[in-house]
Amino acid sequence: MRRFLQRHVSQVALSPSLALIAIFLYGFIAYTAAVSTTNSKAFPRFDSFVGLEQYWRLFHTPRWHVAFTNMFLFGGLFLLVTISLGLLIAILIDQRIRAESFFRSIVMYPMAMSFVVTGIIWQWLLNPTLGIEVMVHQLGFTSFRLDWLTNPDTVIWALVVAAFWQGCGLVMALFLAGLRGIDEDIWKAAAVDGIPAWRVYVYIVIPMLAPVFLTVVVLLSLSIVRAFDLVVALTNGGPGVSSDLPSVFMFDMAFRRTNLGLSAASAVVMLGTVLAILIPYLYVETRERA
């Protein structure tokens, strides 16, 4: 026994973690997948098998349509805004500016804030009777409207701006690291040829950052699928259900509406979305390394 332990000490040390992950991760994913094929309400019941009916029902639930569409709408806008502005800010900071670390810190500190805190701050800033709107009115622009939080058509922008404020720092830092990794000789050669800086960025530097773009897109996409706290704190899905996301729908069905079967189906669709992002990425990554 003692000799077995000594020879396999590595496996023995890992086995508690492996057991916990096997149960709490893989076992529970299987459990949720199983619940999604039942008609469970407040408690999981495995004697009410309904096949894929919950998935059929899910995609015929108007609220899920809103939530699922919002994920792509919010996700698309958030990716576009955060990547373009994150890259732009990284380029600005990369111009050998004074007080560089000051500007870097200011862009990055929101990373330390929770999404609940972020949501509350922006709820306050976007409040039409207290926030930015009032401030702009006092500057004399009385026709200015900033009603994102109360307008179902534009509420998604409230989520985008708050998520951007919180997440831009990480994206900027990744791009900045990428920019710093580019050979100085490229700049010297371009200067000798008299090529303007913006053309060097557009045609040479940015294409060289392709791996950073890939990383950023995958990281942000994973965070989009999981976005939950921000919505709860900022809009709570409102007005109505206009800013609902799959995670909020899932939570509501599981813990408030006691519809575990439907909730499990929505959770499995979320996992499926993550796999749809991840598998192509891992495929590209492993192929490049090979």
Added chain:
Amino acid sequence: MSAPIDAISRPARSGWLTPRRRKAILARGVLYLLLAIVAIFFAGPLYILLSTSFKTMPEIQSGGLMTLPHEPTVQPWITAWGEACIGITCGGLKGYFGNSMVMTIPAVLISVMIGAINGYALAKWPFPGARFVFAALVAGNFVPFQVVLAPVAVTLRTLGLFGSVEGLILIHVIYGIPITTMLFRNFFLSVPNDLIKAARIDGAGFFWIFFRIVLPLSPSVIVVALILQFTGIWNDFLFAVSFSNPSSAPMTVALNNLVNSNFGVKEYNVHMAATVIAAAPTLILYILLGRYFLRGMTAGAVKG
């Protein structure tokens, strides 16, 4: 005009305000203007948060988002800490701050310890199938936790831990394994194998090498892991709102309940003070250990 070009551009020939020189100065001006806008966008909200937390309610209602408080008062902070009503109890945030601390500190320490041992075992004591074990553990980083929420609730009820701080610690420790394991394993790969081999020839065992050789070589990764886990667990809302009850709720849940409750008059100054209190621990970590913080965030960005 970008700096790398400035650095090697020829000195101006006649006078200092040649067209080229003028263009460069203009470009610098635009650059700093843009940076100022960026700085206001990111720093403005924190400034407004802080200044509002020291204002009286009448002053807030009279407008002036960006102004400093005319008659600064700490009353909102006192109310937020000890008197504000959250749900049906009116004891302020102090109890929830305590809950968060009692939950976060043990969960961070245990999960970092487990991650360090796992990472060490995988990186330095490889065995057939180690790569597969690593992949199986690390895949947990990508899973949206919604997919395990309901079975975790059932399990915690069965164990009698639902709604308790201990239950939240257990959950944070378990779901912290993938990220801490990944972080430590990737770092320990860079520890020279010769060190381990030499110690093993001398008869040193698994844990002796771990505590005497490997850990003393890795203070930076330990700091990164501690920051990453502290920030993640302190800021967590999903597990907190799913598995806590009013007496065990951590700060994120209490803050959301305080600010987003529909009862009574909204005391914005108290809300702002409460928000600062909730954000303070992780913000202070960032200010003190910014460099490690960024490394942690980049490593942890994959995680739920």
